[in-house]
Amino acid sequence: MEKGDKKTKRVKSADEKPLILVADDEPSIRELVQTVLEQQSLRVVTAADGEKALSILNSQSVDCAVIDLRMPKVDGLGVLEQLVLKNVPTIVITAYGTSDVTIEAMRRGAYDFITKPFDIDELAEKVKKALDYSQTSDVLPIKATGEPSSLMVGMSAAMQEVYKLIGRVAPTDVTVLITGESGTGKELVSRAIHYNSPRNKGPFIVVNCAAIPQDLLESELFGYEKGAFTGADERKIGKFELANHGTILLDEIGDMTPMLQAKILRVLQEHVIERVGGTKSIPVDVRVLAATNKDLLSMVKTGLFREDLYFRLNVVQIQLPPLRERKEDIPLLADHFIKKYAAETGKDVTGVTPEVMAALMAYDYPGNVRELENVIARAVALCSGKVLTSDLLPLHVLEPQPTLRPLKSTLLEAERRAFRQAVSLVGLDAKKVADLLQIDEAHAQQRLKEWFSNVGPN
Known part of the structure; x- marks a missing residue:
């Protein structure tokens, strides 16, 4: 879009239902999303590939889009670029929710991101929020610059938010x-x-x-x-x-x-x-x-x-969440570190035994991802075969002892959980949160500003 171009939104009549574009090369996904959105009194138009999605964009006024990233003919990022230029809030869905993919989609102007398999009710709620958001905000195109980062590993919900x-x-x-x-x-x-x-x-x-x-x-x-x-x-x-x-x-x-x-x-x-x-x-x-x-x-x-x-x-x-709160990422992290240190040491280590994975998943990692990396690096260095076995793990990982965490840290985490539950029930209203938690309103306001004000549209 050239500098000085103005984007306009077509004014809809009060009784006209919003039109949602659903683009995915999997017929079952298209049909499921279409059925659920139509139950929400929304109109839906579908496309099996990126080329068809662009054709629809050129012929119809779309209010919101749900698109897959990996589609034939034109990929999701190519479709996203045109959606953003047309000021259409877009929710990206994909089975590949790595850090690079998520960051790239959000950087290019996606409204939100969700990974397969997804909760269909969650997707419907995101579409509703996107439609509400589009009434008051412009979705601005962002020029893609630089190379995607491959530094972070993890596909947990907590890391997706990051x-x-x-x-x-x-x-x-x-x-x-x-x-x-x-x-x-x-x-x-x-x-x-x-x-x-x-x-x-x-x-x-x-x-x-x-x-x-x-x-x-x-x-x-x-x-x-x-x-x-x-x-x-x-x-x-x-x-x-x-x-x-x-x-x-x-x-x-x-x-x-x-x-x-x-x-x-x-x-x-x-x-x-x-x-x-x-x-x-x-x-x-x-x-x-x-x-x-x-x-x-x-x-x-x-x-x-x-x-x-x-x-x-x-x-x-x-x-950033501690590793103990996103343990579903441990297998991905372990695989990443095994490949890294196997390459550095020239060893042909390819995985871990079920016993090792069970131990890795059970441990709480007070040192977080850095500690997991050190555990894997040590095991690879000592390994003489292709698979990491339990005798290569430190004793404190194999037989973790109950540890006392600092009271201040424990109380802060408990308070944060309580605030999350309160916000899910009454929203970001400080007075309602304070009444629900039976705390001072000024304290509630401060915590809401600290923990929830910078999340942006969800």
Whole structure:
């Protein structure tokens, strides 16, 4: 679409039923979706391939679309491009719900994504929401840039939500706060955002704020001028300048001192930095991502983290689930790591015994995906055959002992579950949530803003 083009929506009469395009090369899927949607008082037109879907688009005014990604003649992404240009909210369905596929579909403007086999009632509800959304919002076309990321593994519902958020925020320049326990893959999420963004040709710089002594972190971030301090024999360019026209990840930002927090706030507000010992403001064009395993909101309340910086960073929050809450991804992850370390060691390891898989599925992984990777790497290194056997696993994985988790973490998870249940019953109304949970309305409002305000359309 050329710059300056305007998209218009045909105004329907009050009694005209919305028209839904269903495109899938499987007849059983088309018939099932058509039957259920027609029961919802919707009109449905179907297509068995992408070419037919495009023909329908050129001849009829479609209000919403449900399309498969893998279709003959023209694939789903090609159809999606035209649907987005015509301002049609589109729900993508596919049997291949990998991170790359989901992120790519969302980045190109899909309204939502669902994997096969799917709950037909869930799909019908998504269509209803898409129709409601289209009455008030425009679905904007997004130019596809960069190469899809193959960094993340997992097809669980929790990870699908993460992929969808990545796909939505990657083409923008908003600041993203990535939260989750250690080992859940926060840096991988940041890399996926960068490589699926218009900045993907620029640098991607990671700064671990916990690994660098705080008295050195300022010069690491902003650089310094010659003579700024003893030993500064020449000018040094900092990470923000090195990340110019790209992305910087401030990992473990919860460990940053209040003084440095103020300087980061200035960068976000004014897009300039000053080298240590310098007086000149240097403009920088950098997208800032931040990651932490700490509860920043609690740190704000205790004065350990600046409130203004917290809200600057938390424009969009992506919360990564711990591995114990997405155990259905363990077989995929285990296979991925076996292939990785078999290739590195030159061994012909191809899988695991049923006993090993049972042990892997039973363990709770306090170290999350990183711990699973280490367990597999160790087993592959010790393996002399083609299959990983139980004697290659650490004893604590084979015979896990009950562990006590920190009370604060346990209570926070229980509170989050309670809020999810409340929201499913009464929606995002803070007063109703507070009444249902019998808590203070101000606290309910804060938690709703923290945990639910950045999810976007579902």
